[in-house]
Amino acid sequence: MSDVTSADWADGFTARRALAKSISAVESGGPEALAIEQRALQQPAAAHVLGFTGPPGAGKSSLISALLPHALDHYGAVAILAVDPSSSLTGGALLGDRVRMDYRHFDQKVFFRSMASRGYQGGIAAATRASVNVLDAAGWPLVIIETLGIGQVELEVMDLADRVAVVLNPGWGDSFQANKAGLTEQGDAFVLNKADRPGLENAKILLEQSLQCLPTATPPGVFSTIATDGEGIPELWQALSNLMQVPAGEQQSRRRSVAIMEGAKAQLLQDFDEFLASPAAASPETAPSEGAVDLLQRFYRQRD
Amino acid sequence: MKPKRILMAKTGLDGHWRGPTIVARALRDAGFEVIMIGMATTAEIVAAAIDEDVDLVGLNIGGHIDVALRAVDAVQSAAPDMPIFAGGTIPPHACKQLEAKGLEVFPPGSMLTDIVDSANRLTGLSTAP
Numbered sequence: 001m002s003d004v005t006s007a008d009w010a011d012g013f014t015a016r017r018a019l020a021k022s023i024s025a026v027e028s029g030g031p032e033a034l035a036i037e038q039r040a041l042q043q044p045a046a047a048h049v050l051g052f053t054g055p056p057g058a059g060k061s062s063l064i065s066a067l068l069p070h071a072l073d074h075y076g077a078v079a080i081l082a083v084d085p086s087s088s089l090t091g092g093a094l095l096g097d098r099v100r101m102d103y104r105h106f107d108q109k110v111f112f113r114s115m116a117s118r119g120y121q122g123g124i125a126a127a128t129r130a131s132v133n134v135l136d137a138a139g140w141p142l143v144i145i146e147t148l149g150i151g152q153v154e155l156e157v158m159d160l161a162d163r164v165a166v167v168l169n170p171g172w173g174d175s176f177q178a179n180k181a182g183l184t185e186q187g188d189a190f191v192l193n194k195a196d197r198p199g200l201e202n203a204k205i206l207l208e209q210s211l212q213c214l215p216t217a218t219p220p221g222v223f224s225t226i227a228t229d230g231e232g233i234p235e236l237w238q239a240l241s242n243l244m245q246v247p248a249g250e251q252q253s254r255r256r257s258v259a260i261m262e263g264a265k266a267q268l269l270q271d272f273d274e275f276l277a278s279p280a281a282a283s284p285e286t287a288p289s290e291g292a293v294d295l296l297q298r299f300y301r302q303r304d
Numbered sequence: 305m306k307p308k309r310i311l312m313a314k315t316g317l318d319g320h321w322r323g324p325t326i327v328a329r330a331l332r333d334a335g336f337e338v339i340m341i342g343m344a345t346t347a348e349i350v351a352a353a354i355d356e357d358v359d360l361v362g363l364n365i366g367g368h369i370d371v372a373l374r375a376v377d378a379v380q381s382a383a384p385d386m387p388i389f390a391g392g393t394i395p396p397h398a399c400k401q402l403e404a405k406g407l408e409v410f411p412p413g414s415m416l417t418d419i420v421d422s423a424n425r426l427t428g429l430s431t432a433p
Contacts, residue, residue, distance in 0.1 A: 017383070020357035028306045091307050092332035095339045103348045112355055116307065116337045 016111075019138050023113055026134060027127040034263055037130040040137035041256055045249025047136035048075070049143045050240065051161030053123060054183075056149025058167040059193035061100035062227035063236075064144055068105045070237035071142055079111040079140040081131055083124050083148045086116040093117075097146060111140060123147040123154030129255055129262075132160055136252070152182035159258060162251050163188040163243045165236075168207070170199035178210035188220055188243050191236060195224035275299050307337045308359040308427040311352055314343045315375045318366025323392060327362070330416040331423055346375045350382045359427040363390040369398040376405050387426040391419065 026033045052060045064080060071078045082097035095114035106112070113131070120126040124147055135143050147157050158164055166187035178184055190211065192203055204222055211219040221239055225232035275281055280302060283291050312328050314321075321342075328338045341352050353361050361379055365372040372390065379388055390402050391410035399409045408422045424430040 017354050017357070020355050024357045086307075086337070087332065090333055090335045092335045093307070093337045094328055094332045095337060098352065099340050099342045103344065106348060106351065112352070114337075114339045114356060118307070 019111070019134070020113070022134055023127070023131050026130040027115070027118070027125070029126065033127070033130060034259075034266075037133050037259055040130070040133040041252075041259065043137040045136050045252030047132070047140055047143050048244050048246075048248055049132055049136075049145065049161040049251060050244060051145045051147065051157040051164035052167060053147040053150055053155070053157050053164060053187070054167035054191075055151070055172070058149070058169055058172075059225075059227045060146050060149075060167050061097040063165075063167060063191065063193055063225065063233075064146055065101045065105075066225075066227045066230055066233045067237050067240070068102070068110070070234070070241075071144070072105060072109055074241055075142040077109040077111075077140055078142045078144060079113070079135045080144045080146065081113050081115055081128055081135075082146040083115045083117055083128060085148045086118050088119070091118075111135070117148055121154065122156030123150040124156050124160070128157075129160050129258060133252075133255060133259070136249070141248075150183070152180065155182065155186055158186050160251065160255060162246050163240065165189045165191055165240060167191045167193050168203070169194045170197040170203045172203055173206075175206050175209070178206040179213070184210050185214065189236070189239055190220055190222045192222065192224045193227055195226050195232065200224060271303070272299060275302065307335060308423075308429060309337045309339060309356060310360045310362055310423060310427075311339050311341060311349070311356055311358040312362045312364065313341045313349045313352065313375075314364045314366070315346075315349070316365070316367045316371040317343065318364075318392075319343070320366055324362075324364040327364075327391060327416065327419055330420055331362075334420045334423070336423060336427075346371070346378045349375050350378045353379055353383060353386060358386065360423060361386060361388045362423075363388060363392075365390050365392040365394050365398075365402075369394070369401060372398075373401060373405070376402065376407065380405070389419075389422055389426060 022036050026036055052064060054060055068078065084093055084095045084097060086093040093116035095116060097114055098112060115125040115128060117125050128145060132143050145157055145161055164187050166183060170192060190207055192200060207222050223232060223236045223239060225236055280298060283295060310331055312324050314324060328340055331338045339356050363372060363375060376388055379386060389408040391414060394409060394411045399411055402409045410419055
């Protein structure tokens, strides 16, 4: 845990800055990003990864802030990756998850990184997986991923995290919403935050009924919290820490195989783009479907 | 091209959010990734600037200039290559103190376009004077 000891912190930010800069390099993508992730994956995985997802404004950041003292007690140090959306118009982003954080618990034992989605679909950023691997290799024992505010299907965090909490609010939806595919089919714990709002009991019943239909032996628990005044937080942490009693790095092999697949996909796309730019790609006038098949056949023939 | 990242922090205890929120929006619309941290101590500003690996630190300064000057010193000593600019209700003599430390300063009446131009220049996106 060379990056998080007080001694390192006291005499400078060098190690910390190097870690932050490797996450920036991973965010920039390309061969350097893959090389950094490869190096990170050579370390045996030791980190636990906990995800928080849910619609915009449900209170994901506030909940993480409220749980942080418990997480620090349990793990000693915590890294947080918080994703917010990039504008599809300008590429800019307002990354506001830090605003909800209570900095009294921030010291050398908390690493917090805001990430813009940069056009990536799935509720996280393209670099989130690689960043988890980098933080794991740097010795952070718990990595928390906060997704951007999701709709119903942006659930890629489920592939990265050991366990995921879904954060909703009273009044979030009726029985049809609760039984739709997507959000309520996945997730290991469900949190009804802002529990002081009207409609808590109804939301709880609908959610529990929907979760009982899942093909699991025990349905995921439903918890009520008010993140801003701490209500329900100890109970939620107790449940999450029980859920997190999985071997550390359990998901690393999954993250590794996703990394390999993503690397292969990126290479394939690059090769195909190069082919498209070459004279060999010039297509005769045909119907689109035949043209596409023909184009692919010529691409594969050329690669043989 | 990878978007440039800017940290927006408020020094001291001033609770006026409108100014930095409008500036953050303008920078966002100009294509920057703006990390809002809100009111923060010197140590929190430095830690955020390092963890977030920003290309530029923006300080919203209201009230005590001494607190702001300490934050500037701390960022400059932790990350000497990280540029800083400042804005807010800053009196003329305090502007001079900040400028003496190498900051571009935007007191009341500054134009958003000038702030965006400055951000572009300080992050190396433009070389215009």
